[in-house]
Amino acid sequence: MRAVLQKVKSASVTVNGELVSQIGKGLLVFAAISKDDTDKDVESMADKILKAKLFDDDDKDPPARWKRGVADVEGEVLCVSQFTLLATVKKGNKPDFHNSASGLKAKTLYTAFFRQVQRLYQPEKVKDGIFAAMMDVALVNDGPVTIQIDTNPPKMEDPTSLGGFDTPGNTATTAVDVNDLVNNMTRITKEFQIPVELLE
Secondary structure, eight states, X not given: OEEXXXXXXXXXXXXXXXXXXXXXXXXXEEEEOBTTOOHHHHHHHHHHHHHOOOEEETTSSSXXXXXXXXXXXXXXXXXXXXXXXXXXXXXXXXXBOTTBOOHHHHHHHHHHHHHHHHHHSOGGGEEEOOTTSOOEEEEEEEXXXXXXXXXXXXXXXXXXXXXXXXOTTOOOOOHHHHHHHHHHSOOOOOOOXXXXXXXX
């Protein structure tokens, strides 16, 4: 699951010219459900959003930065479903949405996410847009502060972190690369015994 959080002074959602939801000081949360997400992902995301320390502690002099979550400042939360957060343009220029959940799964998990945010906070302070609708979102960003959270961060392309290799297809490897690689690897050996008759 992916969410983009924006600290706002105010935000609202309008559909077909009609105001659906609005909040004052708090967080605007764009949330996307991926095809691999489970209930565990939405629960983890809801908890993370409410605990994210994006607000200042104004009781300090001077105010201390990044000390309080939205609940600490009694702010509001506006959740907006946004499957396009998971789009990629790795191939060509047209967005690819294959990582996004579709249909019933997306709606079920997004609804579970929204309800979980309400349960963990104060229901009356957590507002929603309309799932799958064409929404006009207006906001007054505070800061501006915008961050992205993933429940399943992208995996490292080189989990061994050994390095020393050029890109696939390029066989140019220097002597230094090889030496560094050998020095950082654990040598594994195994003894094989070959029957004498096979050597004759």
